[in-house]
Amino acid sequence: MAVNYQRELDQLLGRLREDKKVPSLLLHSCCAPCSSYVLEYLSRYFEITVFYYNPNIFPEGEYTKRILEQQTLISQMETEHPVAFLAGCYDEEKFYEMARGLEHVREGGERCMRCYELRLRESAQIAAQGGFDYFTTTLSISPMKNAAKLNEIGGRLAEEYGVRYLHSDFKKKNGYKRSIELSREYGLYRQDYCGCEFSFREAEKRRNQQF
Numbered sequence: 001m002a003v004n005y006q007r008e009l010d011q012l013l014g015r016l017r018e019d020k021k022v023p024s025l026l027l028h029s030c031c032a033p034c035s036s037y038v039l040e041y042l043s044r045y046f047e048i049t050v051f052y053y054n055p056n057i058f059p060e061g062e063y064t065k066r067i068l069e070q071q072t073l074i075s076q077m078e079t080e081h082p083v084a085f086l087a088g089c090y091d092e093e094k095f096y097e098m099a100r101g102l103e104h105v106r107e108g109g110e111r112c113m114r115c116y117e118l119r120l121r122e123s124a125q126i127a128a129q130g131g132f133d134y135f136t137t138t139l140s141i142s143p144m145k146n147a148a149k150l151n152e153i154g155g156r157l158a159e160e161y162g163v164r165y166l167h168s169d170f171k172k173k174n175g176y177k178r179s180i181e182l183s184r185e186y187g188l189y190r191q192d193y194c195g196c197e198f199s200f201r202e203a204e205k206r207r208n209q210q211f
């Protein structure tokens with residue numbers, strides 16, 4: 001039977017409120033628009049550190065644009081509990097090494113599963129080193145991302161690194177719709193491709209077909 005991640009998350013958040021606890025959360029973020037709703041939602045319950053680790057992003061100018069947009073959003077958002085920011089390394093070689101042999105796999109395939117794991121593994125490591133109570137990622141907000149797979153990887157890494165993974169499916173409760181509204185409200189840059197060179201080329205092809 002499919003797990004209802006949203007219900008599980010709601011139950012956990014309810015318990016935190018009852019116990020008046022505000023745990024720390026390392027939130028891996030792929031970009032400002034996806035993080036907007038997640039920050040609005042989770043900053044009521046957690047002290048969040050946004051972890052920007054996305055060595056998949058191509059080209060470097062796009063990486064710079066997205067990371068700056070992320071920092072701007074954090075500085076502008078009003079949140080119940082403080083939100084901090086931590087930048088990871090832009091180690092592109094790691095991404096290309098992981099993607100070797102999978103360059104022509106379409107978005108949503110095996111390359112993406114490994115890309116999730118690459119980013120979540122680094123997040124788990126940093127969360128464990130930093131003594132965070134939980135870690136998770138904004139990625140499940142996208143209708144293009146596989147929430148079940150993200151939760152499976154997160155759960156496995158949680159055991160490996162000894163830090164709890166916050167299971168989630170942020171597109172639920174109209175999360176994706178709300179992220180679009182917030183992106184408009186904050187005037188955020190919304191990219192039209194996932195991030196890597198291969199998704200960039202796919203988007204380029206789509207654009208050319210429209211003409």
Ligand code: SF4
Binds near residue numbers: 056116
């Ligand atoms: S399409 Fe997105 S998730 Fe898939 S490999 Fe590229 S950047 Fe990663």
